[in-house]
Amino acid sequence: MYLFYIVIKRLAAKRFEKIKDVYICPKCGSIRLSIHDKLPPAARFIGAVPAQNFLCYDCDYEGIAPLIDKVEIDSFRKHLKKIKK
Ligand SMILES: [Zn+2]
DSSP, X not given: OHHHHHHHHHHHHHHHHHOOEEXXXXXXXXXXXXXXXXXXXXXXXXXXXXXXXXXXXXTOOEEOOOEEEGXXXXXXXXXXXXHHO
């Protein structure tokens, strides 16, 4: 039973590694965001580019969020700290 648990855990970790791009909160650097569609359909488009609206679980930020590579999360957060100073 314990071995089974380890295998499941490894599989889950591998799946997570495959996801390379994540949406990140431009305010606090959290990746715990949820897409929410409160905007009317017409307002979701800025020019020709569809803009998704995000809600951050950590700081209640609401708006668009940049999509970045997972390896860039740390540098993105460092950059955020620099801006705050
Ligand atoms: Zn946030």
